Amino acid sequence: MTGFALPPRRRWSAPASIGALVRQFYARVRKDQRLGPIFAREITGDWEPHLDKMTDFWCSVVLKSGDYHGRPVPAHLKLKDVTEADFAIWLALFAETAAELFAPETAAVFVERAERIATSLKLAMFFRLGPAPNPGGA
């Protein structure tokens, strides 16, 4: 697949590039055998609001635009059938898309942020404290 084309004579715009990244990434996610059905169950109608929200999210993360005001953890905690392995698929598709659209050093910034956020989402979703040790001994 080739990169997206910006309109001629228009200056490079970071939000427009991020919008393209988000759209191409979710196009891939929707075609993925494992992730496609998970998203299809959650986003049943128009995808535009999700794509706009995710563009705001990435603009906030990378450009510090302050456009995103949502709460990612509760949105993922309610996804009961998602496993840790699904995050590896998500991250691989994201890295693939970023590498196609951006210069390597820019792609690396996005991928590094995605990995860090994925780690905190996974902690919120899958990490459970074991039972407290019995202070009185067995």
Ligand code: HEM
């Ligand atoms: C296997 C991995 C993942 C799955 C299956 C998944 C799935 C979803 C779904 C279905 C939604 C929509 C929830 C809704 O609108 O009710 C959502 C929202 C969202 N996801 Fe993920 N996600 C994954 C990983 C990630 C990662 C790694 C990030 C960040 C790097 C992320 C960021 C977000 C954000 C910001 C929202 C919007 C939350 C809100 O404000 O409503 N997701 N995700």
